[in-house]
Amino acid sequence: MVRVAICGAGGLGGNHAGNFDAMPGAEVTMVYDVDEDAARELADAVAARPAEKEADLWGDDVDVVVITTPTPFHHYYTLKAAEAGKHIFCEKPMCRTMEQGEEMLEAVREAGVKFMVGHVVRFFPEYVLARALIQDGEIGDVAIARTSRINTLPGGPNSWFANYEMSGGVTLDMTIHDFDWLLWTFGPAERVYSVGVPNHMPPLDYGLTTIRFESGTIAHCEGSWAELGQFRTHFDIAGSDGLIRHSSTENSTLTVQRRGGAEDRAAVQVPESPAAVSPYMLEDQHFIDCIVNNEEPMITGEEALAAVEVALAAMESNEAGGKPIKL
Amino acid sequence: MARLGIMSFAHLHADFYATAIAGLPDVELVGVWDDNAERGEEKAAQYNTRFFPTPEELFAPENEIDGVIVTSENVNHKRDVLAAAEAGVDILCEKPISVSVDDAYVMIDECEQAGVQLMIAFPSRYAPSFQRLLEMVRAGELGEILCIKGTNRGENPGGWFNDPSLAGGGAVIDHTVHVVDLCRTMLEQEVVKVYAEIDTIFDPDLPCDDCGILTMNFDGGVVATLDASWSRPKNYPIWGDVTMAVIGTEGNAWVDLFVEHVDIWRASAGTHLWEPYGHDVNADMIADFARCVDTGAPVPITGMDGLKAMEVALGAYKAADSGRPVGLPLA
Numbered sequence: 001m002v003r004v005a006i007c008g009a010g011g012l013g014g015n016h017a018g019n020f021d022a023m024p025g026a027e028v029t030m031v032y033d034v035d036e037d038a039a040r041e042l043a044d045a046v047a048a049r050p051a052e053k054e055a056d057l058w059g060d061d062v063d064v065v066v067i068t069t070p071t072p073f074h075h076y077y078t079l080k081a082a083e084a085g086k087h088i089f090c091e092k093p094m095c096r097t098m099e100q101g102e103e104m105l106e107a108v109r110e111a112g113v114k115f116m117v118g119h120v121v122r123f124f125p126e127y128v129l130a131r132a133l134i135q136d137g138e139i140g141d142v143a144i145a146r147t148s149r150i151n152t153l154p155g156g157p158n159s160w161f162a163n164y165e166m167s168g169g170v171t172l173d174m175t176i177h178d179f180d181w182l183l184w185t186f187g188p189a190e191r192v193y194s195v196g197v198p199n200h201m202p203p204l205d206y207g208l209t210t211i212r213f214e215s216g217t218i219a220h221c222e223g224s225w226a227e228l229g230q231f232r233t234h235f236d237i238a239g240s241d242g243l244i245r246h247s248s249t250e251n252s253t254l255t256v257q258r259r260g261g262a263e264d265r266a267a268v269q270v271p272e273s274p275a276a277v278s279p280y281m282l283e284d285q286h287f288i289d290c291i292v293n294n295e296e297p298m299i300t301g302e303e304a305l306a307a308v309e310v311a312l313a314a315m316e317s318n319e320a321g322g323k324p325i326k327l
Numbered sequence: 328m329a330r331l332g333i334m335s336f337a338h339l340h341a342d343f344y345a346t347a348i349a350g351l352p353d354v355e356l357v358g359v360w361d362d363n364a365e366r367g368e369e370k371a372a373q374y375n376t377r378f379f380p381t382p383e384e385l386f387a388p389e390n391e392i393d394g395v396i397v398t399s400e401n402v403n404h405k406r407d408v409l410a411a412a413e414a415g416v417d418i419l420c421e422k423p424i425s426v427s428v429d430d431a432y433v434m435i436d437e438c439e440q441a442g443v444q445l446m447i448a449f450p451s452r453y454a455p456s457f458q459r460l461l462e463m464v465r466a467g468e469l470g471e472i473l474c475i476k477g478t479n480r481g482e483n484p485g486g487w488f489n490d491p492s493l494a495g496g497g498a499v500i501d502h503t504v505h506v507v508d509l510c511r512t513m514l515e516q517e518v519v520k521v522y523a524e525i526d527t528i529f530d531p532d533l534p535c536d537d538c539g540i541l542t543m544n545f546d547g548g549v550v551a552t553l554d555a556s557w558s559r560p561k562n563y564p565i566w567g568d569v570t571m572a573v574i575g576t577e578g579n580a581w582v583d584l585f586v587e588h589v590d591i592w593r594a595s596a597g598t599h600l601w602e603p604y605g606h607d608v609n610a611d612m613i614a615d616f617a618r619c620v621d622t623g624a625p626v627p628i629t630g631m632d633g634l635k636a637m638e639v640a641l642g643a644y645k646a647a648d649s650g651r652p653v654g655l656p657l658a
Binding site: 141142143144146191193195196197200204206208210212216217218220222224226227228236238239240241242243321322323324 | 473474476480520522524526528529530531537538539540542544550551552554556558559560563572574576578579650651652
C-alpha cells in the first residue's frame, strides 16, 4: 500500500486526495496545509489525519508527497520531500523560475526518488489520440497547430491565481498544459513570441503565444482567464495531408443545467471528462504504478521544466509587448 | 443606374461580383475586358455582356461606363486602376490593393488627381455579425478592447496565387488584409508593430509561403494575432473562415462571419460539405459601390484602407525574414 500525503488542501489537492483514496493500491494518510481548517476538512473527507506540523510530512508513515500548493512553493516542498526520501507528485507548473526548477531536478536526482509533474492533458483521450494521429503521419507534416484553453479567473479575484507574481498568470498556470502537449508531440521549441494583458488581474488575464518548433511547426496558443462562461478547450492542427480538430464544447456527451445555486462554484474549476476513468485518476494511477514497478514516470522533470521555459519565455515576450525569445 | 465594367477575371471573386451585379436591379454589367481574351470572352458570354479586347474599347464613350471592378492578379491592380483613372471612372479594386507601398500610393494619388474614387474590396465589412460587433464596440459594451485573436484561413487557391511575381507573396499577402481591415475599422487604431512566423509547409514545393501567424500591436495598445494560412485541406467542407475573438475589459465577443451553414452529406458523391445560407456580403458591397458611383457619395473603404492593410502583410514578410518585429509604417 502506497501511503500518500497531500501537501496543499486546495482544489487540486482535493482532486488528487479523492483519487488516491479510491485507488486500491494507495491510501491518503495525511493532509497538510498552512490553513489548518482546510487540512482538517480534506483529511476528514478521505479518512486521513491532518498533519499537525510540516515535519509530519517527512515522517515514516508517508511514501509519496503530493504537492498542490501555490506554484512558488513547489520548489520548497520538493526539496524537503526529496531530502526525506519521499516520492513526489508535483502539480503543474513545476516551478515559478528556472533556477527553482534546476534545483528541484538536482534534488530528486540526488535523492533517487520518483518525480512527476501533473501535466494531466497527456491523459486526456482527445489529446492522446491527436498526438498518435500526428505521429502516425495521418495529417503529414504539421504546419500550424492551434490550441485554446479557456477559463474564468480561477478562484475569483482574491485567490493566489490572480497574483501574477505567484501564479505567473494564465500563461504559466494554464497555457502550460498546451506547451507541454506541443513539446511532447512536436519536440523541442526554438523561439517564442507572445502578447497579452499581463497587468489586468483581477479580473482577467489573456495571452496569445506563437511558438516555432525545431521541426518547423508553428504553434499558436490561446490562454484565457477572461472567460465568462464555461471552461473549454479547442485544437485545430493542420498538416500537409490533413487537419485534426477538437472542441470540448462540441464533444460534450453530457450537459446539465440546474435551476438555482448559480453561485455554487468550486475554487478551481476542474474540467469534467465524461470518461469511465477520469484523466486525473489515470495520471495518479500511473504515478503509483511507477512507484510499485520502479519505472520512470512518463512525464519527466526535464520535460516539465522545458514547458516552464516556454511559458517564462512567453511571459517575458508578453511583458515586453512582443519580443522574440530564443530558447 | 450604375453602369459597371469588370477588368479581368483572373481573381475568382470576379465571379461573385458579376453574379451580384446580375442580382441588383439598378446596376448593369456593361462589359468585360481581360488580358486573357479567351477567358474574357467566356465570362462575357456567361454573364450576358460584351467582351472588349482592350481597356480603351471598354472605356469608349459610347459605353458610358461609370465604374469598374478590377479583379486582375495583384501585381496588375496598378496597371488597371491607372487605366481606369485615366478613363475617369470610379474603381472597386480587389484586395490587396497592390504588392508595394509605393505602387499603392501612386494608385491613390492618380485616382485623386483624376477625380475618381478608389474603393477596396473588403466585403467582410458588410457581414451583419461584424456590423453588430462594430455597434457594440463603438457603444463601449465590451469596455476597452484589449486583445483580438483573428483567423482568415482557407484552402490554397492555386494558380497565380502561388506565383509571387503575380501575387506579391503567398498565403500571407492573400489572407492578412481582411482581418486587419476589420480590426482597423473596429478599433480606429493603426498597426505600429508586426511580427510573423511564415513558412511553406503544407506544400513544400510551392514557390510561395502557405502558412503564417502574425502578431500585431496597435497604436492604441490593442494586441492581436492573425492566422493567415492556407491551412484548410482540399476536402474541407467550406472554403475557409474569417473569425475574431475580441477580449475587452467588460466582456468578450466572438465573430465567425461565414459560419452559417447546413451540413450536407451526399451519399453517392461521398462528400460532406457546408451549404452556406448566410448573408451575401458581396452583393451588399457591390450595391454600396454602385450607390457611391451613382451619387458621388464617398466610398466607405478607401485606397488608404487598402494600403494600410497591405502594409501589415508586407511588414509581416519583413519580420519573418529578419526574425524581428517590424515597425509600421514601413520606412
